[in-house]
Amino acid sequence: MTILPDKIVFPERTLIGAGKAQSLLAECARYGRRGLLVHGRSLAAHGVLQLLLQNSPSGMAVATWEHAGGEPALSDLDRLLKTARKHQADWIAGIGGGSVLDLAKACAGLFHALQPPEVYHNGAAIETPGLAFAAVPTTAGTGSEATVNAVLTNSATCQKKSIRDDALMARLVILDPALLQYCPKRVIAHAGMDAFTQALEAFTSRHAVWLSDELGLKALTLIGTHLEAFYRGADTAVAEQVLMGSYLAGLSFAMARLGVVHGIAHPLGVRYHVPHGYVCGVCLPHAVELNREAMGGKYEQASRVLGRDLLDLIRHLLIRLDMPSPFRGKPIMEKEAIIRETVVAWSTKANPKPITPADVEWLLDRLFGG
Ligand SMILES: [Fe+2]
Structure with a gap:
């Protein structure tokens, strides 16, 4: 590597x-x-x-x-x-x-x-x-x-x-x-899931290198382990773990780039006025399902450091952080434009699985359906 x-x-x-x-x-x-x-x-x-x-x-x-x-x-x-x-x-x-x-x-x-x-x-x-x-x-x-x-x-x-x-x-x-003691709960949840997504997308990016993997995995561990407690009102020591995780995730994706969640997050966020981290969080489990095969051994590696199956943990966090999909049951606005913008996005190009318009449509159906 x-x-x-x-x-x-x-x-x-x-x-x-x-x-x-x-x-x-x-x-x-x-x-x-x-x-x-x-x-x-x-x-x-x-x-x-x-x-x-x-x-x-x-x-x-x-x-x-x-x-x-x-x-x-x-x-x-x-x-x-x-x-x-x-x-x-x-x-x-x-x-x-x-x-x-x-x-x-x-x-x-x-x-x-x-x-x-x-x-x-x-x-x-x-x-x-x-x-x-x-x-x-x-x-x-x-x-x-x-x-x-x-x-x-x-x-x-x-x-x-x-x-x-x-x-x-x-x-x-x-x-x-x-400084994080003044952070509203809703922001802790959204920002935390953004950081978690960034760490995971950097870790599984096709541009990942050894150093970005080390930083990304540590970020995943820190955020995955402490975010729920931070959301529930834990002390400054716990906040510091999540803050360091967020910083490490930033360093990691700055060198490895991101993936399809960040590719779709901008076109969706701008049309539905949903905060960035919220969009990322609710897209993440579907993107992991889409990418699971292309992630290879990294799925198990992430699960190992988290001490729990990766998809299970993401779904658990979304429930515990009170983050239901804000898109469910809504009509898809400008579907073709969202698909077009997602496929060509800088982040999407780093996704482990090459993303086709049909993949984006599948993600949209999962987000808006049911
Ligand atoms: Fe982000």
Whole structure:
């Protein structure tokens, strides 16, 4: 088996531990005096934002920008870029869930870009280096802190896809499980199943290498073992296990890519306005059935580290995390377009079984039927 991919892009520095987020602004001082802190609504509501700003080293000029919520759109990024440029930021920090991190990451990467964000969303390479980006996740799930892509929706064309460039990698990551205590239960479930899906898809990807397998299997174990307890309200030590699992899953799929669940998740999520992790979670058991033969010995390998049959565990988690299919019994909107977009998706191309339109139709029938 290939040991390493032909390129590894990891975050430059990662700090881990409860309370570590309090050093965010002191850490960012190394990137410059002027910074923009991108965050979600709950950070201010719980007083965390105020505490961070109180810990700002003297002489720093830190502005804040609150994401209104929902899946991040190009229009959000346009507004954020205007704010960051007006503030003449030296660095951008994102502290929040996947949407906040992706917006902050894209803002840092495109800060000096010569063209509008839409051009890069359509695949153009970023010509000019951006700003330093610091990522502080407040959910355990997307792995955005460990990857070089920012998922954004173009609301005009209804297209949800990534801006992807090595320059988007975070310079600093802080994994602070104390921040996860404010995470709503529904987000713990959705983000956790996203992370679990990412770990499994990376592990079974046709681009998997030894290192991505090691990281992916450890991520599967950490998330599969601790997610239910975290959802039920376990302490910071358990939250830290899931947070580390999510980070490892991010590192793993950044090198191995994903699979058909992530290929279908974007076209479905954007049409039904279902959160990304929710779509991934409910698609996962059907995709595992579809892929089981192509996964070869990896099905048993995953079951072994989880201490339970893989499909059994996934179905058990979906019940225990209160995640019934949001699609069941609904009509399939724009079926042909969903199939077309899924088959050509970057993630689908890494799926262990080559995916045909008939396979996507089978997945849709399983998700919407009954
Ligand atoms: Fe995902």
